[in-house]
Amino acid sequence: xxxxxxxxxxxxxxxxxLTFREEGFTGTIDLIHGEPHTPYERPPLSKPCxxxxxxxxxxxxxxxxxxxxxxxxxxxxxxxxxxxxxxLISNSESLAYDRLLIAxxxxxxxxxxxxxxxxxxxxxxxYDDAVRIFxxxxxxxxxxxxxGGFIGLELAVQARSKETHVTLxxxxxxxxxxxxxxxxxxxxxxxxxxxxxxxxCGANIVDVDxxxxxxxxxxxxxxxDLVVAGIGSVPVTDIAAAAxxxxxxxxxxxxxxxxxDPLIFAAGDCCSxxxxxxxxxxxxxxxxxxxxxxxxxxxxxxxGATDDYQSVPWFWSDQYELGLQIAGLSGEASQTVRxxxxxxxxxxxxxxxxxxxxxxxxxxxxxxVARDIRVAEMLIAKRSLPDPAALGDPALKLKSLLTA
Amino acid sequence: MAEWIRACATDxxxxxxxxxxxxxxxxxALYRKDDQFYATAGLCTxxxxxxADGLVxxxxxxxxxxxxxxxxxxxxxxxAPVCINLKTYPVKIDGGDLYIEIG
Numbered sequence: 001x002x003x004x005x006x007x008x009x010x011x012x013x014x015x016x017x018l019t020f021r022e023e024g025f026t027g028t029i030d031l032i033h034g035e036p037h038t039p040y041e042r043p044p045l046s047k048p049c050x051x052x053x054x055x056x057x058x059x060x061x062x063x064x065x066x067x068x069x070x071x072x073x074x075x076x077x078x079x080x081x082x083x084x085x086x087x088l089i090s091n092s093e094s095l096a097y098d099r100l101l102i103a104x105x106x107x108x109x110x111x112x113x114x115x116x117x118x119x120x121x122x123x124x125x126x127y128d129d130a131v132r133i134f135x136x137x138x139x140x141x142x143x144x145x146x147x148g149g150f151i152g153l154e155l156a157v158q159a160r161s162k163e164t165h166v167t168l169x170x171x172x173x174x175x176x177x178x179x180x181x182x183x184x185x186x187x188x189x190x191x192x193x194x195x196x197x198x199x200x201c202g203a204n205i206v207d208v209d210x211x212x213x214x215x216x217x218x219x220x221x222x223x224x225d226l227v228v229a230g231i232g233s234v235p236v237t238d239i240a241a242a243a244x245x246x247x248x249x250x251x252x253x254x255x256x257x258x259x260x261d262p263l264i265f266a267a268g269d270c271c272s273x274x275x276x277x278x279x280x281x282x283x284x285x286x287x288x289x290x291x292x293x294x295x296x297x298x299x300x301x302x303x304g305a306t307d308d309y310q311s312v313p314w315f316w317s318d319q320y321e322l323g324l325q326i327a328g329l330s331g332e333a334s335q336t337v338r339x340x341x342x343x344x345x346x347x348x349x350x351x352x353x354x355x356x357x358x359x360x361x362x363x364x365x366x367x368x369v370a371r372d373i374r375v376a377e378m379l380i381a382k383r384s385l386p387d388p389a390a391l392g393d394p395a396l397k398l399k400s401l402l403t404a
Numbered sequence: 405m406a407e408w409i410r411a412c413a414t415d416x417x418x419x420x421x422x423x424x425x426x427x428x429x430x431x432x433a434l435y436r437k438d439d440q441f442y443a444t445a446g447l448c449t450x451x452x453x454x455x456a457d458g459l460v461x462x463x464x465x466x467x468x469x470x471x472x473x474x475x476x477x478x479x480x481x482x483x484a485p486v487c488i489n490l491k492t493y494p495v496k497i498d499g500g501d502l503y504i505e506i507g
Contacts, residue, residue: 059450059485059486059487060487288470289470289471292485316469366454366457367453367454367457367458367468367469368457370457370458370459370468370469371457371458371459371468374458374459374466374468374471375459399420399459
């Protein structure tokens with residue numbers, strides 16, 4: 001194996017490229033980056049930061065040259081020719097590969113009205129998106145956010161810090177329905193309301209006009225200077241599908257992140273994989289840390305490693321002074337144990353029928369839940385069956401359960 | 405100029421644990437492991453997060469936000485997403501109190 005091509009220079013693609021070098025690979029590495037900027041971190045685009053919006057290069061993005069990794073910037077991969085083993089790129093060149101990694105990520109789920117895109121509707125995904133949005137998020141302007149997920153809520157935090165009027169519309173009965181327990185979503189919703197965000201859950205939109213005015217079923221009309229939709233993301237699968245790779249909620253890969261073509265791997269937001277900790281259920285993870293880990297894992301697998309990717313899913317969000325962290329997947333849980341840490345901080349442990357810890361979700365001031373969530377993550381990885389009474393007792397050090 | 409500052413009582417830190425100590429506009433992280441004490445800069449070199457909220461396992465402190473890891477004896481960064489080492493400070497114990505040398 002002499003030639004590696006990587007499509008996508010986000011956290012996943014960059015980490016994969018550098019892992020090849022860390023593992024001693026001496027062949028060529030071509031990294032295709034669809035944006036005009038130095039590869040950058042996405043979390044700062046929506047997460048609060050006192051210094052305002054800035055482009056923060058991904059760690060290692062500035063080390064590509066010294067590592068002899070060729071970055072093809074502002075160029076898209078347009079097709080994969082599996083027979084010739086080459087990737088066509090938008091400047092009409094082609095790049096030959098012995099192994100190919102698709103780390104192309106996800107895109108914003110489009111908000112369509114009467115099957116059409118809404119004029120002037122914005123999405124927050126890229127640095128350029130963020131620049132366009134924050135130009136218009138100013139003191140006294142009116143921002144409407146469609147979708148009560150993390151992107152919308154983090155944007156609301158930033159907008160309130162600039163004294164923008166914020167209305168947030170969610171179709172479901174509560175915020176963060178997909179990934180966050182109701183007890184925690186309630187805390188977050190209350191915090192946004194206290195900050196002056198008008199939160200409308202259970203909203204049924206009946207009209208969106210060409211100026212972005214939104215009418216709800218209850219008769220309210222919401223006019224705004226900017227509408228941003230944050231209604232989830234969809235994996236980018238078009239070139240994989242065009243190359244007849246198997247697609248199943250993303251590019252379908254096996255435990256080693258290999259697609260249906262043994263020379264092609266996929267990792268990060270664009271792929272779905274069977275998770276060994278959750279009965280091999282096929283999942284897709286949109287998370288900063290998973291993107292990095294999967295990039296590294298795929299690189300090692302392409303170099304011959306045979307272990308399966310099985311890290312515990314983990315993510316965080318900051319909401320004003322509150323920090324939320326979640327480890328694991330709570331979908332199959334049948335009981336919940338609450339651990340109160342004081343100052344309104346608490347952690348929920350989600351256990352299966354037979355007492356196995358499947359997930360833990362916590363919220364508190366700053367990073368006050370981080371340590372316990374990290375221990376919970378290790379317990380989840382070990383398939384532990386912790387004593388529920390111990391989990392619920394804040395006087396007992398959670399770390400002691402690791403050796404129990 | 406270097407000076408020794410009393411940081412805390414040694415009993416304020418549990419074994420294999422970390423606490424935060426602020427002094428004169430600076431923040432530090434203090435560690436205890438098998439009755440040895442260590443001091444480092446208090447903020448992660450990646451995104452200025454307080455390390456004292458992180459988890460200590462053996463001689464490693466892990467950032468509570470992005471899981472950057474450092475050996476707190478030497479300050480050595482242990483891989484992505486951290487690449488810049490953590491500053492460390494000399495410590496001494498005097499009469500049940502922990503002092504760190506800063507400046």
